Amino acid sequence: MTNLTLQVEGMSCGHCVNSIEGALKGIGVNGKVDLENHTVDVSFDENQVTLAAVKEAIEEQGYDVV
Numbered sequence: 165m166t167n168l169t170l171q172v173e174g175m176s177c178g179h180c181v182n183s184i185e186g187a188l189k190g191i192g193v194n195g196k197v198d199l200e201n202h203t204v205d206v207s208f209d210e211n212q213v214t215l216a217a218v219k220e221a222i223e224e225q226g227y228d229v230v
């Protein structure tokens with residue numbers, strides 16, 4: 165398992181949390197949004213999902229991975 169903390173801009177409320185965590189779940193990634201710190205903790209199997217795909221899933225929801 166790979167565990168990373170990503171810096172993500174534009175998250176502000178529960179809707180953001182749900183859309184990001186839901187999108188990550190959809191590609192087999194465990195995600196935990198921290199609104200105060202503007203971060204998303206992600207945990208995934210690198211044999212199944214690439215970091216690029218993780219970033220893309222977040223960006224597709226309208227947020228910027230720094």
Ligand SMILES: [Cu+2]
Nearest residue numbers: 176177179180
């Ligand atoms: Cu929001």
